[in-house]
Amino acid sequence: MKESRPKDLELPDLTDVTGEVRMRVAPNPSGPLHIGHSRMAILNDEYVKRYGGMCYNRFEDTDPARIDPAGYDSIPADLEWLGVKIHKTVFQSDRFELYYEVSKRLLEIGKAYVCTCRPDDWRELKNAKKPCPHREQDLSDQLARWDRMFDGTFGQEEVSLVVKTDLAHPNPAIRDFVALRIDETPHPRTGTKYRVYPLMNLAVAVDDHELDLTHVLRGKDHINNTYRQEYVFDYLGWKMPVYIHYGRVSIENAQLSTSKMSTGIREGKYTGWDDPQLGTLSALRRRGVRPEAIRRYWVETGLKEVDIEFAWKTLHSFNKDLIDDSSNRYFFVDDPLKLRLESPADLTARVPLHPAHPERGTRELEVPKGGSVCLSRADLPEKGGRLRLKNLCNVVHDGDVLRYDGNDLGVLKEGVQVVHWVPEAAIEAEVLMTDGSTRKGLAERGIVAAKDASVQLERFGFVRVEQVAPTVRCVFTHR
RNA sequence: GCUCCCGUAGUGUAGUCCGGUCAAUCAUUCCAGCCUUUCGAGCUGGACACCCGGGUUCGAAUCCCGGCGGGAGCACCA
Structure with missing residues (x-):
């Protein structure tokens, strides 16, 4: 058994806490929140939950030329999705x-x-x-x-x-x-x-004082701003909150620049702010990344002043932990090739919806005698040979046909490749990949029951099913 | 150029303040094996780090000095 979570995976305590804390997130409504923004939001939320108190959302909209009004709505929605509790919202433009x-x-x-x-x-x-x-x-x-x-x-x-x-x-x-x-x-x-x-x-100093904040978390690019703001606090005899600066995060393979995302959308390179190629929170949500995974990531990262590299692999691993158990399994055949299955009788595969949860039942896939199945082109041995159609039977791939070769599981010990497949009566499906490409193929019909859910396409990866009619469309989450 | 900050494995992190119990933690990653009718999950094992050089000390990842490296700011943006 694993021991309980070590305490070094928790955030360090704040200094100078004398009761409840008052903190804030301070977004500039110039675009949607992305994975980088989620750090400050989650860290604030974690501390407010630890010590009690409140968290403001303060829109820093004092540059009229750099405001995208959509941000006034999308940012609170993103924060809510993240599970960040906002007790009060203020607008600098009201002040x-x-x-x-x-x-x-x-x-x-x-x-x-x-x-x-x-x-x-x-x-x-x-x-x-x-x-x-x-x-x-x-x-x-x-x-x-x-x-x-x-x-x-x-x-x-x-x-x-x-x-x-x-x-x-x-x-x-x-x-x-x-x-x-x-x-x-x-x-x-x-x-x-x-x-x-x-x-x-000016605005930050005034508001941090007026809102009576106790602690402020901000990027280290604000260190000198903190010094400047300190003069305002001193001149007016105000007590300064504790300012804590954390390092920059470099996030590779993600487009996070608001202006570049915006032009990309306009030029059709991206379908919208939630295009799976982007690092916005709405894109991650669409892909099936759980906010709890993002939270765990930032909590484990902490708030040191050193610059860090964001690791998608780690985030994906945390997410897999969260969704594996609830993700039912389905077959999706990418780049399908239809092959006649020469079998002596009708065949029916009964495949568990989840291998760890037999109580959830099975999917039944039927292949009538003389019928065909579809396999992913990449799974076919180049020169023919033996394969096992998962949960159905063993076959020998011979030219354009698959010859039934019994149903003895012993072939697994011999190293025969197990592949997934779908019956002829499958439904068209596509998966939007994170590199912008689309994988087209066929999915077993049962997947229509999984609308909006995360599922695992066996041997392909986890996806979120976002559409089931007239055809199936999924968004790739991670392997 | 000026001011400030930082440097533990591929990545993130614990330890650094108050030197020994650190032949350095945890997670992720990678590799191997087991298990499994998934390339998922699980189990077992393994790999990889204290930026460098001096100094102080019986003893330094921890203290001091000097290098080197990285970063932030020097906007009528935030």
């Missing part, structure tokens, strides 16, 4: 007035300035550790310019609110950062009502 208010306060206490430099000039000065002309202007000047920021005087990139940090900071990534900017692009949720948008370093 622009709040960001303005905090920004003005920063301005008034001398921790921000209204800058009308050209972005390139400002950046150059910053890199040289020098203040731009607007940085130290009087408050009254700042406030006058602040008002004009909102009255339409300035266009895009003509004005911004900059938060002061430390111009002499040795790390150039941490010196003064832009907090508000102008964008004329209509926002999917607020239209043209607002044209001054917060940037993430």
